[in-house]
Amino acid sequence: GRVTGRVTGRVTGRVTGRVTGRVTGRVTGRVTGRVAEQMAERPTERKGDR
Structure with a gap:
């Protein structure tokens, strides 16, 4: 039904x-965390590339 669909949509x-x-x-x-x-491991490499 129409109402059931609306309620289901809201709950979903x-x-x-x-x-x-x-x-x-x-x-x-x-x-x-990984980034x-x-x-922390190598901040110089990243800046050296640019």
Whole structure:
């Protein structure tokens, strides 16, 4: 039905947002940590290239 679809969409959106936020946070943290490590390891190389 029409109402069911609307409710399902609302619930799905809420759940998707929550899951997406959790996954995004985890991935972002991992990537940030890796990038930070690389930056700390060799900051001179990056600046020497430019």
